[in-house]
Amino acid sequence: MNVLGVHVGHDSSAAIVVDGRLVADAAEERFSRVKHDAGLPVRAIASCLEIARLDIADIDVVAVPTELDLWPLNDLFDLFGGPHEQSPEMARAALAAERLGGGGLVHPPPRRPVWARRYPLASRTDLVKVGHHLAHAASAHYTSGYRGRQLIVTLDGIGDGLSGTVWRGEGGRIEPLERFDRTGSLGWFYGNVTEALGWRHGDEEGTTMGLAAYGDPGAARGALQGFHPRFEDGALADPHEFSAIHAWHERGAYQWHSPEAAGIAEVVARFGRENVAAEAQRVLEEQVAQIVYPWLEREGTRALACAGGVFLNVKVNQRIWASGRIDRQHIYPNPGDGGLAAGAALHAYHAANPAEQPREIEHVYLGPAYSTDQIGDLLSARHLDSERRDDLPELVAGMLAENQVVGWFQGRMESGPRALGARSILMSPNRAENKDLLNGRVKYREAFRPYCPSIAAECAGDYLKRARPERFMTTSFEVQDGKWHDIPAVVHVDGTVRPQTVDREANPSYWDLIDAFGSLTGEHAILNTSFNVRGEPIICHPRDAIRAFYDTGLDCLVMVDHVLTKPRSVARRRAPARLGS
Numbered sequence: 176m177n178v179l180g181v182h183v184g185h186d187s188s189a190a191i192v193v194d195g196r197l198v199a200d201a202a203e204e205r206f207s208r209v210k211h212d213a214g215l216p217v218r219a220i221a222s223c224l225e226i227a228r229l230d231i232a233d234i235d236v237v238a239v240p241t242e243l244d245l246w247p248l249n250d251l252f253d254l255f256g257g258p259h260e261q262s263p264e265m266a267r268a269a270l271a272a273e274r275l276g277g278g279g280l281v282h283p284p285p286r287r288p289v290w291a292r293r294y295p296l297a298s299r300t301d302l303v304k305v306g307h308h309l310a311h312a313a314s315a316h317y318t319s320g321y322r323g324r325q326l327i328v329t330l331d332g333i334g335d336g337l338s339g340t341v342w343r344g345e346g347g348r349i350e351p352l353e354r355f356d357r358t359g360s361l362g363w364f365y366g367n368v369t370e371a372l373g374w375r376h377g378d379e380e381g382t383t384m385g386l387a388a389y390g391d392p393g394a395a396r397g398a399l400q401g402f403h404p405r406f407e408d409g410a411l412a413d414p415h416e417f418s419a420i421h422a423w424h425e426r427g428a429y430q431w432h433s434p435e436a437a438g439i440a441e442v443v444a445r446f447g448r449e450n451v452a453a454e455a456q457r458v459l460e461e462q463v464a465q466i467v468y469p470w471l472e473r474e475g476t477r478a479l480a481c482a483g484g485v486f487l488n489v490k491v492n493q494r495i496w497a498s499g500r501i502d503r504q505h506i507y508p509n510p511g512d513g514g515l516a517a518g519a520a521l522h523a524y525h526a527a528n529p530a531e532q533p534r535e536i537e538h539v540y541l542g543p544a545y546s547t548d549q550i551g552d553l554l555s556a557r558h559l560d561s562e563r564r565d566d567l568p569e570l571v572a573g574m575l576a577e578n579q580v581v582g583w584f585q586g587r588m589e590s591g592p593r594a595l596g597a598r599s600i601l602m603s604p605n606r607a608e609n610k611d612l613l614n615g616r617v618k619y620r621e622a623f624r625p626y627c628p629s630i631a632a633e634c635a636g637d638y639l640k641r642a643r644p645e646r647f648m649t650t651s652f653e654v655q656d657g658k659w660h661d662i663p664a665v666v667h668v669d670g671t672v673r674p675q676t677v678d679r680e681a682n683p684s685y686w687d688l689i690d691a692f693g694s695l696t697g698e699h700a701i702l703n704t705s706f707n708v709r710g711e712p713i714i715c716h717p718r719d720a721i722r723a724f725y726d727t728g729l730d731c732l733v734m735v736d737h738v739l740t741k742p743r744s745v746a747r748r749r750a751p752a753r754l755g756s
């Protein structure tokens with residue numbers, strides 16, 4: 176059974192599930208190069224079909240993660256006049272077209288011109304709607320690999336009129352327990368604080384979280400009362416009447432503005448940015464705890480699965496894990512709306528196959544890959560010289576040990592917001608100044624934001640307290656005493672790290688590199704940040720990598736076995752003693 180999931184909205188995306196297995200997943204932003212692209216995922220669908228070696232005619236079910244009437248689906252699937260349900264908008268458009276007769280503008284156009292008939296659905300293909308939060312819940316549950324009773328919690332800004340839901344997952348089924356409307360939106364609260372701090376709601380909440388570690392939560396305690404909902408014993412005790420959130424499209428992506436941000440900005444002026452960020456983080460953690468813990472108890476389970484944008488907050492996830500109330504914590508690696516296409520597809524599959532149990536997601540290398548020949552052709556067409564090497568782990572480990580900055584492009588692109596060693600920028604974690612060096616030369620981001628390590632899975636316990644496999648960078652951990660000074664470039668000011676533990680089986684070439692770096696330096700950990708420059712999506716195509724290589728201070732670019740360097744980088748390699756001076 177072939178299911179195509181398609182999400183149109185914030186982080187438009189496509190995913191394909193074949194016989195219950197997620198085989199392809201990609202966000203449109205990676206192809207259009209517009210971060211959080213909210214347009215039609217035309218290229219994401221094409222890429223997923225190519226990866227799965229399927230034609231649109233081979234698709235049994237198209238699953239969309241919304242209950243709403245979504246007229247852009249007509250733009251993708253050419254539904255008009257076909258066997259699939261016609262939306263009221265399309266019917267209105269058809270009527271308007273009829274009335275206009277001779278001419279005039281009709282939006283949306285009921286019939287596509289030939290060039291825009293992108294993926295006409297076969298009459299046998301079902302079109303299935305899955306609720307926004309059910310799709311989030313399905314993404315978490317059906318990739319957790321857990322067959323027993325599991326509590327599923329989804330929290331975000333808003334989707335299909337809901338800001339959060341609680342479910343029971345058991346035996347391959349998901350049943351609803353609780354739902355919160357817009358007045359319970361913790362995502363909006365945190366987004367509003369982010370806007371008040373001068374950053375983008377729906378994009379830069381991670382920056383707020385990074386800043387929070389510098390503040391004193393006691394200094395602004397209670398200062399955000401009146402700006403957030405309050406939960407008690409698993410229920411919404413104090414709904415918050417949010418002001419209208421203004422949303423608009425800017426360069427292809429959604430932007431949001433809340434008038435409440437002005438009120439929060441006054442709090443910021445009084446108590447200071449760091450302290451308000453810290454208070455926002457404290458409130459968020461406290462409120463999420465008031466939802467999650469009572470429901471865990473009520474359901475009598477110690478297994479938790481989460482999705483929704485709020486669970487991009489690794490500190491929330493860390494706090495839940497540190498509470499000791501759970502033995503299993505699974506956060507879907509793409510918890511924001513970019514994961515909805517996969518969630519909808521997984522739900523549609525399991526709805527049709529109720530006896531199927533959840534499978535554990537092994538990796539998220541679910542995007543396109545490019546062969547060494549394709550890359551070679553691209554380079555030669557641009558008159559660029561590369562050296563082909565068969566000793567990459569040793570070569571690149573040597574460069575990292577010499578404090579070079581390396582662009583690492585290998586295999587299939589990651590889905591989700593984290594670079595996990597397929598489209599990564601790598602550096603040594605051993606020097607504290609590397610954070611500033613990377614910011615100044617490549618990433619251009621706020622000095623207070625931490626970088627993250629990739630750690631060989633076998634060595635996780637050497638670096639992390641209460642270590643466990645963490646393949647997707649979804650939780651932070653306290654760093655082991657005494658290790659802070661060994662990997663200072665990847666430890667946050669509060670002594671935490673957000674690691675990726677790397678299994679040899681999941682990503683052999685990346686594991687080999689970390690192992691080689693360990694042999695050279697004694698540290699089986701490297702600094703790993705997403706391969707992009709600030710404000711851009713993670714790179715997808717070798718072309719994007721070449722552009723980023725020459726547009727930044729990267730020393731070296733490794734694409735499959737092609738190694739590109741810059742003359743000054745080579746000069747630096749020959750004189751390692753002067754590095755960092």
Ligand SMILES: [Fe+2]
Pocket residue numbers: 307311331332333334483484511512
């Ligand atoms: Fe969502």
